[in-house]
Amino acid sequence: MILPRTHRPSSSSPDADRPPWAAAGLHQLESGTAETKRMYAAPEARGTGAGQASLRTWEEAAQRWGIRRIILETGSLNHAALALYDKVGHARDESYVSGREPRINGALSKTFGGR
Structure with missing residues (x-):
């Protein structure tokens, strides 16, 4: 499956009539690497696992996409x-962004399959 460069955010909410509790998006940078973008958890969702669920949804999809x-x-x-x-x-x-100050912007990564 070809991974489009940017994916719409996934979201989770306990009630379909309410705004999402958490959302995240994924942006492909190069073959085999993608960046998590626009991660957000509503204040009332923080500490409930909604953010983790949103991230895990993207991670599972990303692995299926290579x-x-x-x-x-x-x-x-x-x-x-x-x-x-x-x-x-x-x-x-x-x-991974040229000119970033590490005391201000922290970069993180996760590799799947021990690679």
Whole structure:
């Protein structure tokens, strides 16, 4: 299956009549690598597992599409986001965006299948 460059966000909500609790998107950068984009969890959803569920949905889809590595960037002081990414297996990595200040922007990555 060919992976389009950008995918619409996935979302989860306990009630179809309410806005999504959490959402994330995926953007293909190069063969086998994609970037998590626009990750968001509504304040009332934080700590419920909704963010983890959204990320896991994308990770499962990405693996089916042949993605072997997911990268992302978040604020280095965004401790809640860093804890979420740590829970789902992301590790700190070198910045993949030229000129980024690591004290401000933290890069993370996750590789599937031990590659």
